[in-house]
Amino acid sequence: MTACEARMRNRYRWSGVSLLLTSLGSYWKRSKVAATPKNPPTMEPCPEAAPLFTFGVIADIQYADIEDGYNFHQSSRRYYRSSLRLLGNAQRRWEEDKPSFLLQLGDIIDGFNKRDGASERALEAVLGQLRSGGPAEVHHVWGNHEFYNFSRSALLGSELNSAHRGAESPVGSPARADIYAYHFTPFPGFRFVVLDAYDVSLLGREEQSEEYRRALSLIRNHNQNQDLNCPPMCFGLNQRFTMFNGGFSQDQLDWLHSVLSAADENQEKVTIISHLPVHPASTTFVCLAWNFDDLLAVIRSHRSVVCYMAGHDHDGGYCWDGATGVHHLTFEGVVETPPDSDAFATVFVYEDRMVLKGSGRTSDRQLLFRHPEEPADGGSECSELSDD
Numbered sequence: 001m002t003a004c005e006a007r008m009r010n011r012y013r014w015s016g017v018s019l020l021l022t023s024l025g026s027y028w029k030r031s032k033v034a035a036t037p038k039n040p041p042t043m044e045p046c047p048e049a050a051p052l053f054t055f056g057v058i059a060d061i062q063y064a065d066i067e068d069g070y071n072f073h074q075s076s077r078r079y080y081r082s083s084l085r086l087l088g089n090a091q092r093r094w095e096e097d098k099p100s101f102l103l104q105l106g107d108i109i110d111g112f113n114k115r116d117g118a119s120e121r122a123l124e125a126v127l128g129q130l131r132s133g134g135p136a137e138v139h140h141v142w143g144n145h146e147f148y149n150f151s152r153s154a155l156l157g158s159e160l161n162s163a164h165r166g167a168e169s170p171v172g173s174p175a176r177a178d179i180y181a182y183h184f185t186p187f188p189g190f191r192f193v194v195l196d197a198y199d200v201s202l203l204g205r206e207e208q209s210e211e212y213r214r215a216l217s218l219i220r221n222h223n224q225n226q227d228l229n230c231p232p233m234c235f236g237l238n239q240r241f242t243m244f245n246g247g248f249s250q251d252q253l254d255w256l257h258s259v260l261s262a263a264d265e266n267q268e269k270v271t272i273i274s275h276l277p278v279h280p281a282s283t284t285f286v287c288l289a290w291n292f293d294d295l296l297a298v299i300r301s302h303r304s305v306v307c308y309m310a311g312h313d314h315d316g317g318y319c320w321d322g323a324t325g326v327h328h329l330t331f332e333g334v335v336e337t338p339p340d341s342d343a344f345a346t347v348f349v350y351e352d353r354m355v356l357k358g359s360g361r362t363s364d365r366q367l368l369f370r371h372p373e374e375p376a377d378g379g380s381e382c383s384e385l386s387d388d
C-alpha cells in the first residue's frame with residue numbers, strides 16, 4: 001500500500017469529517033469575497049448596447065466513450081459520454097449568440113482514452129463536434145489530460161495547437177519553441193494570452209530531459225509520496241505539488257512580461273487563459289499551478305490585465321483581486337456536470353465590462369474593468385492566505 005493509498009483509506013474512514021471540511025472549503029471559496037466589504041464594483045446592466053465582440057467558453061469536456069465514473073477522491077460523478085452532448089448544447093446556444101471565437105480551456109478528452117487505445121478516436125469525436133458548430137475559431141488550452149493522451153511534440157503538431165491563430169509581432173512567441181503560449185487580438189484594444197501551465201511539469205516531458213529532471217526535483221522538494229498524484233498534505237497551499245499540476249518557466253514568465261509591457265503601453269485590456277488557476281481564492285488549493293505566486297506577481301506588475309480564466313477545478317470558482325482589479329474565473333468542468341444540466345458561457349465584451357451569460361452550473365457575472373487611470377487600492381482580500 002502506498003503512502004497515498006494509506007492516506008486515502010484514512011480519508012474514507014473519516015469521510016464524514018472530510019465531507020464537512022470539503023463543504024466548508026467550498027463555502028469559504030464561494031462566499032469569502034461576497035462576505036467582505038471590498039467587493040468588485042457593480043453597475044446596472046446595460047443589455048441594450050451592442051457588444052464590441054462576443055466569445056464562448058467551455059472547460060474540461062473530458063470526453064470518453066465509457067461508462068460514468070468518479071473523480072480521484074470518489075466524491076464527484078463523471079459523465080464521460082454525456083460530455084459530448086453537453087458540448088452540443090453549448091453549440092446550439094452559440095449558434096444564436098454568434099461568438100467570434102471559442103475558448104476551450106483544456107482536458108478536452110479524458111486520460112482513460114489512452115488506456116483504451118482510443119485517444120485519436122475520442123479527440124476526433126470532440127473536434128468533429130466543435131467543427132460542426134459553425135465558423136467560430138477555437139483557441140485550445142492544454143491540460144493534464146492532453147498529456148495523458150499525447151506527447152508534447154504530438155500536441156504541437158495536432159489540431160489542438162491553435163498558436164497559428166496568434167498575433168505576428170516582435171513578442172509573438174516565447175523564447176523556447178516547445179512552450180505552447182501565444183497571444184491574439186480579436187478586437188482593437190483587447191488582447192488574449194494563452195499560457196502553458198505544464199511548461200514545468202512531469203507530464204509531456206521526456207524522462208531523460210533536463211526539463212523533466214528539474215520538474216521532478218521541484219515537486220520532490222514538497223511531495224515525498226510514492227504516488228506523486230497524491231497531494232503531500234490534506235490542507236494548505238502545498239497541496240498543489242502533485243503530478244497532475246505544473247507551472248510556468250522563467251522563459252514563459254519573461255515572455256508574458258514583455259507581452260504585458262506592450263499591452264500597458266497601448267492601453268489594451270488583456271485576458272489571460274490557461275488550464276490551471278493561479279489565485280488561491282478562485283479554486284481549491286489542490287488545483288493551483290505550482291508557481292501561481294510568480295504568475296500573480298507578473299500580473300500585479302502590469303495594469304493591462306483585466307481577467308484570468310482557467311479550468312481544471314471542476315467545481316469552478318471566482319475571485320476579484322482588489323489589488324489589481326483582475327477577475328479570476330475558474331470554469332465548471334463539463335465532465336462533472338449532470339446530463340440534465342450544462343456548463344458553458346457566452347461572454348459579451350463592452351468598453352467597460354464583460355457580461356458573462358452562463359448556462360446550468362455556470363453563473364451569470366458582470367466583470368467590470370478597472371479604469372486605466374484608477375489607482376490600485378493596495379490590498380486584496382483574496383490573497384491574505386498563509387502557506388500552511
Ligand SMILES: [Zn+2]
Pocket residue numbers: 107143144145275311312313
Ligand atoms: Zn485538468
